[in-house]
Amino acid sequence: MQIGMVGLGKMGLNMSKRLLKGRHKVVGYSISKQEVASLQKAGGKGTGSLEGLVGVLKAPRVIWLMLPAGSPTEETIKRLKGLLERGDTIIDGGNSMYKDDLRRSEELSAYGINYADVGVSGGVWGLKEGYCLMMGGDKRTYTKVLPALRTLAPKDGYLHCGPVGSGHFVKMVHNGIEYGMMSAYGEGFEIMEASQFGKDLDFARIADLWMQGSVVRSWLLELLAGALRQDPGLRDIGGYVEDSGEGRWTIEAAIESAVPAPVITASVFQRFSSRGKGDFSNRILAALRNQFGGHAVRKKAASAGKKGK
Helix, strand or coil: CEEEEECCCHHHHHHHHHHHHCCCEEEEECCCHHHHHHHHHHCCEEECCHHHHHHHCCCCCEEEECCCCCHHHHHHHHHHHCCCCCCCEEEECCCCCHHHHHHHHHHHHCCCCEEEEEEEECHHHHHHHCCEEEEECCHHHHHHHHHHHHHHCCCCCEEEEECCCHHHHHHHHHHHHHHHHHHHHHHHHHHHHHCCCHHHCCHHHHHHHHCCCCCCCCHHHHHHHHHHHHCCCCCCCCCCCCCCCHHHHHHHHHHHHCCCCHHHHHHHHHHHHCCCCCHHHHHHHHHHHHHHHCCCCCCCCCCCCCCCC
16 A cells, blocks of 8 residues: 655664565655665655655545644644645554543544554564554544554554544553553663672563563563673663653543552652652751751762862
8 A cells, every 4th residue: 555654764664675675655754864864765755844745645635644743743633634635644653642632633533533542562673573553433434544553563463442642642641551561671681680699680681581481571571681781881871761751641541530650650750759859858858857867968969070178
């Protein structure tokens, strides 16, 4: 089938390459000329504008968006709404909030444009291993894009989750679970590192060992083993951990449904703590312990080049 890919970053470009290997026709658009050139080198067609993309594709068109959630996706859909025709389809494969999908679907239906959401997991390894795809949309749209889903995903790696919004909702919860798993691994390895055995333990080999039949084995653990082999102490990696929003949205959904989610919630807050956002709070705790218990307070190191009195 023919697909228009909007957004040719790491995910969009690799997905396009996988589609091309599966003998699909891909027409791509990106604001980056270098990314468009990379697609053309892989055998796809590239355009320098959304108008050009729509013009090249044959109706009924299928346009797959792989853009950052928020304004980039919203603005692109707004522009496409004025360019596409009845019967065309827009698929958002980014990490959008599922409530945005519900609104977009309703708005686009007035123009006769189909809308579907696909949660995509697989990261930079997806080109080789395939992408896990979670789709939300009506059955007709699912059937229409099924050939592309089969090419992009490994065997049994795609699912029609339900109506519009359900794909991104399932992916949101998937990422919330991922936050909790990553935090548990981090805490466990730090406990080992801080123990009396820390200097003798080979953490890469332990991670590899746990991949052999252990109940905590996972792809994340496999990736951790690889990172530890490259840099056993992870000394070249800063401790700042970003979040892309899905963990926060998962917590919001838990609150709305009155479902307790202490592990996922704590894992999101841990990421905030990694950015130094809790420093003032910690200084308040230290000051209070000093005030009521007389506990010693550790002074901040003097700034470089500043002499103490």
